Amino acid sequence: AVDGASKIASFLGLFEGILSSCQVATQWFASSRLVERIGVFGTAMILPVGGIALGLFSFTGAITGLFSVFVGLVILRFLDELLHYTLIETTGPVLFQPLPENIRSDVQTMVNGVAEPFSTGLSGLIILAILWLCRLILDSSQTGFQDRQGLIFVIAIIISGLLWLGVIWLIRTQYVGLLVRSAGKGRFGVLDVDMRALKRSVVETLEKGVSEEDKRSCIELLSQIDQKNLGEILAPLLQVMSPALQCQSLEVMLNHPNPAYLKQVQSLTQASVPPEVLALALRYIWLTESEPDISQLRPYLQSSVDPVVRGTAAALIMRRGDREQKAEATNVLRRMITSKQEKERVMGVRALGEADYLQGLRLYVPSLLQDESLRVRKYCMDVIAATHLESYYPSLLRGLSYKSTREAALQALVRLGNDAIPMLVRLADDTHKSDLVRLQAWTAISEIGTMEALDSLVNRMMTTWGMTRRNILRRLLKMPGEVGIEGVLERVGRSGLEILVEQELMFLGQIYAGIVDLSGVDMNSTTTSHYAGLEEGNGKLTTDYTEILLRSLKLLELDAIEQCFLLMKFLYPLGSIQAAAFNIKSDSRSNVARGLEILDNTVDISCKRSLIDILDQNSYEEKLSSLSDLVVYQPMAPSDRLRHLLDFRHFLSDWALACCLQMARAARWSLTAEQTLVCLSHPTGFVREAALAYLRMASQRALVELLPNLRNDPDPLVAAQVEQMIVEFGIG
Template sequence: MPMGWDIQTTKDFLTLRKEDYVNSSLLFMYLFLVITSLMIGKSVSTALFISKYGALYLPYAIIGQTILLTVLIAFYLRLSRRLQPSLLISFTLLLLASNAVLLWGMLHFKIAGVIPILYMWGGIFGVIAPMQVWTMGNFIFNTREARRYFGFISSGGILGFVFGGFVSKQLAPQVGAENLLPILTLLCCLAAWLVQLVWRRNRERIAELQTDAADLNVPVSLQQSALQVLESRYLLLITTLVTIASLATKIVDVQFNAITQNFIHDKNEMAAFLGAVNMYMGAGAFFLQLLLGGRMLDKLGISVTILVLPLSLLTSSFAALIFTALWTAVFLRLSDQVFKHSIDKSTTELLYLPIPADIKFQVKSFIDTVVLRVGDGVAALLLLLFTNVIPLINWKRPGSISLVNLPIILLLLFVAFRIRTEYLNALRLGFRNRGLDPKNVSQYISEPATWQELNTYLESPESDEILYALDIMMQGDQREELLLPHLRRLLKHPTVAIRLKALQMLLNLKRDSVVNEAEELLNDPDVQVRAEAARYIYSHGQTDLLTRIQSLPDYPDYIIQGGILLQLFQQNRPDNLPVAQLIFDGMVDDRGESGKAARIEAARVLGLIPLPVKWHCHLIDLLQDDAIEVVSQALESAGKSRHHDFIPFLLEALEDPRTKVAAREALVHYGHRIFGTLKDHLSDDEVDAEIRSHIPHVLSRVGGQDAVQILLDCLEQKDVHLRYKILKALNRLRSNDANLVFDEHKILNQLFAELKQFYRHSQLLLAFNPVAIPLTEAGGRQQDLLTVSLLERQDRAMERIFRLLGLLYPHNDIHQAYYGLRSYRSQVRANTVEFLDNLLNPTIRKFILPIIDSKVTLGQRVRKGRAFWKWKAMTKEEALAELITPSDRWLCACAIYAAGALHLNGLSESIQSMRESFDPLLRETAVRVIKGRKMTAEARL
C-alpha cells in the first residue's frame, strides 16, 4: 500500500460507509475464507484428476457432477423453507468440512474411485459455498448499499484466490496435494462461525428488508423454483445469462486444463502450478477491484460492467485458437477468473436485488446452483459432441476448443446487452403502480359475447365505464329487450351525464314506457336533464307539456320558466325570441336573495343555447351579480359561449378565490382561440400574480403543442410559485399526450438553474447550521426557524427538479421515483436511488445523486456543489448576509431575526437597510431586531 494511506483513506477509496464497515468487513472475511478453501480444494481435485485420467475425461466428470448437484439442490431448496438461512448456511459449511476430512482419509487409504468423487465434490463446493456468501449479503444490504459494498466484499474473495493459491503453491510439493484437505476443513469451520456472528448482528435489519412471506408466492421446491423463473421475464433472462456464461467459462476451464496437461505431468507439480496461477490471478484481480471494481460499478453501473467478462473471454479464446502454449493457458485462466470473481461477480449479484427478499433466497439458490451446473453439464455434452460425433475438437491441439466456444461467447455478449434494459425495468416495477385499461371492448356490437360484456359495464360502480358502454351501444344495433331495463335503472343514477344519456337513448328507442319516470325528472336539479325530460314527455305524452308540468305538486316557477326558455331556443324560431325575452326578464327581475335561484337558472340556460349577440349584455349583467353562486353559473355559461366579450370578466374572476375555479373552467372552453391572450397575461409581470398563477392550469387543460410552447417560453420566472405552476402544467401535458414535443434545451437550462439553487441553499444551510436534520428525519426535534425554512425551500426545489426530470424521462417513472424517495421504507428509497442511477444520463446523474442519496451528508453535498460551481466556503455571517436580500422575503425575514439573535454586528448595515423596505414583513422584522439590540445594549449599561 502506498505510503501515507491510513485505514480511513482506504475505506473511503473503497466506497465504504462508516456505519456499515463492520458488516462489510465480516462478509469480506467470510468470502475470503470460502474462496481460500475453494482454491485449495480445486487445486487438489483438478491436479489429481488430470494426472490420473487426463483432460479428455473431464466432460464425463462434469456431467456426473451436474447430476449429483441437481439432486442435492432439490433437497437444499426444501431445507431453505424449513431452516433459518443462517442455520442452513452454517450447516452446509460444516457438512462440506466433514466431507473434506472423509475424502482425505479415503485418499490416504487409496480407496478406488475416490478421485472422481473428490473432483465432483470440489465442483459442488465451488457452487454452493460462494453463492451462500452473496445470499447473506443480499439479506443484509439494500439495493443502494449493495452497489457500494459488494465491490469491497468481492475483494475478500480475490484475496482468497491469492492466499489459497499461495498455500497450494508452497505446500503441495512439500506435503503432497491430497494433504492440503485438512486446511480446508479448518477454514470452513471458521466461516460457519462468521455466518452466525453476522446474522446475530443484523436480525432487525434483515426483518426490515424482508417482505412478508405470506403475501408472496414463494417457491418451496426445485419444481416451484423453476416455475417461478419461467413466469418472470426478468428471472428468465438472468437464467439465460447465467447458463450461457456457465457454458463459456466451463469450456474455458477445460481448455485451460487440456493445454496445461501437455506441459505438466506430476500431480504435485500440477497442484503447485494451479496454485501459482490462482495466486497471481487473485493478485491481479485484487488490484483491478481496488482500482476499478467498486468505483466502476458505482459510477458506470451494470450497463458497462456486465460487458467486461464476455469481452475478455472473446479476446482470450481468439488468442488460444491461434497460439497453443502455456502462456495462452494462463491468459485463458486470467481472462475468465480475474473478471468473473471481481467486477462480473459484483455485477451479477446486483441483478438479484430487485427480486423480493423471501423469493430471492430460493430463486437465487436455484439459478446459482442448478442452472449453473446445468450450464456446466451442457458444456460437457457439447465437448463430447464435437469430439465424438462432429470431430471439430482435436485434444492434441486444445486451441481447437475455441471453435466451439466463440459462438457461445458472442451469444453471451448479446444477452448481456439485453439484460441491461430488463434490469432497469425490474427496478421500475418495484415501485411503479401498474393497471389495465378497463375500457377494452370489442367493436362488434352485434356479437352476443360483446353485448354480455357491455352489460357488465352498465352495472359497474364506475361512472366512466357506464358512459363508455352507453356510447358504444348508441353507435351499434341497440337490442331493446336487453337495454331497456338498464336505461330505466340509470334514470335514477346520481351522475348527471348518465341520467341525460339514458334519456337521450330512450328518446331514440321511441319507447313510451318510461313517461312516468321522465315526469319525475322534470324536478331534476340539472336543467339539461329537465329539458331532456320535457322533450321526452312532449314526444311521447298524450297531453300538453305545460299541462303536465303545472300538474306536478311543489314545482318551482323558475324551473318551469327555465325549461320553457330552453325549449323556445331549441326550436330555433325567430318569433320565439320576444316570448323568450319576456320569460328571461321575469327570471332575473328579482335581484334579492329570494330571486337568486331564478337568476342561477337563467344563467344556466344561457349556457345551453347558441347565444345571440344581443343577449350578451344579459350574461354580462349576471357576471356582475352580487351573489357568488349566480356569478359562478354565469362564468360557466360564458365559457360555453366562447365569445371574446366575456374574456376580461373571466380573467378578472381568477383573482377571487370564490370564483377562480369556475373562471378557469370557463377559459378552458375557449380552447386554442384564447392562447394569445393567455400568453400575453402570463408573460406580463404587471399582471396580478394571482391571475397569472391560474393561466398554466388553463393551458394544460386545453393541451396541444402550442400550450407546451407558451409554457416553456414563460418558464424562466423569478416568481417561484408561478414557476411551480408552469412546471405542474407541463407535467400534466406530458402525462396526457405522449406525442407532444418538449424543448430539451430549455428544460435542461431550467433544471440546472434549480439544481444550482438547491446546492446553494445546502451551502447556506451548512454555514448556518451544520447539524441541520432533514424534515423527514427530524421527528419531534425542534430546529430554528431559518433552518426549517431553508429545508422547506429544498423540499420544494426537489419537487421542481423532479417535475423537470419528468419532462426529460418517462413521466410515470419519475413520478413514482419522487414518491419512492419519500417512502418511510429504506428499501424502497434505496431501490429508487438505484433506479434513477441507471435511468439518468451521466451528465444529469452526477448532480442528482448527491441530493437524493440519504447516505450523502450535508457536508459532502456542499463539497459537490462547490466543485460544480467553483464556490468558496462561507461563514455563518456570510450566509446570513446573502440571505438578507428581498429576493425571498420569508428567508430574508428569518435571516434578519437570526442575525439579531446571534448579535452579528457585521450585519447591522444590512438590517438597517431593511427598515426602509416597502415590504411590511421585512420592515417590521428589521425594526423589531434593531429595537431588541438597543434594549440589550441599555440593559448591559
C-alpha cells in the same frame, strides 16, 4: 404387473392424444368466439362451473352406484387441461389491463410467478392433508375405501369451484369501476380493449344488472373511450332505464348528437318522464333535426310548465327561432331570471348558457353575478363563457379567489379555450396575487390543453423559479395521455431538461454554501446557535435567527430536490422515478440505498453522479464538494455570505428572504441599498415587514423619509407597523 403398466401407458397416451387434439381445435375455433360471445368473465366461469357440474355428476354416480368416482375425476381432469391453457391463460392478461402501467407488470409478475406456484403448492398440501385424514378417520382395510375417499375429494372440488365462482364475481363487481377510473385518467383507449366484447358486456350490464352504480359506471366508461358511437348502445335502452340513467345517457349523447337515434329520444317526450329527462330529450331533438318545427316548443313556454323544461324550450327557441319567436322566448327568460323564486332564477340562468345570443338579457348579468343564490352565480359564470361576454371575463378571474365559486370559474375559463390563455397567464404572473389563485390559473391553462396552452406552460417553465415552476411541472405531468410530457420534450428536448436539472443543482450549491458558512454564527457574543428559548433579563424569549435561517435553507434544499425529480419524470418512466423518490425520502438507510440504486440504474444524465451524491446522507461539506463541477465554492464571512444569498433573492422563497433580513437585523450586518429597497417593495407582506425592521436598525434617517410612502400598505400587519413607527418617530 408389466401388463398393467402397459395398459396405464396406453391409456395415458390415448388420453394425451385426444386432449392435445381437442386443445388445438378449441384454440383455433372456439376460444376467441367464446370470449366474443360471453365475455371475459363468462369465459372465466366455464371451468369452475364445469368442475362443479362434474363434481355433482361424479357424486351422484358414486352414490347410486352407476359408475365409479374415478370416471368423473378423469373427465374433470380432461376438462381442466382442455380449458386451462386455451381459455383461462389467454383471457387472464386482459384482467390486468386497467391497472396503471407503473404497477401492471409487477402485479402480473407477482401473480404468475409467485401466487400461482404458491397456490399449486398449497393445493398439494391440502390433498396430502385430506389423504392423511381419510386414513385417520376411515378404515383403509374395508372395501370401498377408495370410493369413499374419492367422494371426499369430489366434495372438496365442488367447494373449491364455488369459491372460484365467488372470487370471479367479486372481481367482476370491482372491474367496471376500475375500467372507468383507468379511462378517466387516460391510461387506455379504444385500441386497448375489444370494443365489440366491451359493448356486449355493457349492454348486458345495463339490461340485466341489478346495481345502479354498475350501470352508471358502464355509461361513464363508454363516454370515456367511445363517445361518438355510444348512442348505438344507449339509445335502444333509454325506455328501460331509470330517470337518473336516462339523464346521464342523454347528457353524454348530446356531446355527439346523431339523427339516427331521434326516434328513441322522441319516444321519451311522449312518455311520463321527470322534467330533467324531458328537457334533455328536447335539447337532443331540436339540436339534431336539420329542420325542426320550433312551433312545437311553444306549449312548453307556459308558466305552468316546470322551470327546467320551460328554460330549455326558451333557450332552443332563441337559438333556432325567428324574430317573433325569439322575442317571446326572451320575455320568458326575463321573467325567470328576475323571479323571486330561486329555482326559477337558477333554471333561467342555466338556459341562458344554452342560447347563442343573450340580446337584451345581457343587461341582467351584473345583478346575476351578485345574486344571493350561489347556484345562480355559478351558472352565470357558465353563461359568460358560453356566450363569450368579454366585458365580464374579469369576473371569471375574480371567481378564482373565492372558494364557493372557484370550481365554476375554473370550468368557465377552460370552456373559453385559447381566448382565456392571455389573461390567465397575466394572472399567474401577478406576484401580488395569492399562491392559490396563481395555481388555479396554471391549472386552467393545463386543462385547456391546446397547443397554445402548452406553449404558455413550457415558456413559463423555462423562465420561472421555485413554487411557480414546481406548480407548472406538476400540471404538465398531470395532463391526460402524457400530452404535457410530450409537449415539453418537443419544445425543449432532452438537453433543455438536463439544463434545468443542472440549474437546480447549481442553486443547491449556493444553498449548501450558505448552510456551511452560516452554521454556528455568534451574533455579538449574545446569540449563539444554542440560545434558542433562553430568557433574557426583560423576561422575553430570544429568537435564534441563525437556526431559523438554516431551516429555511434546508427547506429550499428539499424543494430543489423535488424539482429535480419532477424534471426527471419527463425523461424517464414515472414509476421508476417515483419509487426512487419515495425510498430516498425514507428515514431507513436501507430504503435510501434502494432508492439510490433505482436512480442509478434509471438515470443517465450528465450530472447523475453529482445528483446521487447529494441525495446520499452525506454532510453538507461533502454535498458541496460533489457539486464542484457545477459550483465553485469559496468560503466567505457570514455577513458576506448573507449578502451573496440576497443577490439570489429571485430564487429564494419568501420565507428564506425574510429570514435573511431578520438575521441581518439581529446580527447588525449591513446590506446594500438596492437589496433593502427591493425587499421593501416585495409583494409578500412579511418580507416587507422584515425589511422595515432591518431598516429601522440600519438607517433610521432613511426609514423616516420612506415611512410616509408606505402608509397605505395593502397588508394590515405592515400598515400597522408603519403607523406605529410614524407615531414613534413623530412624523406628521
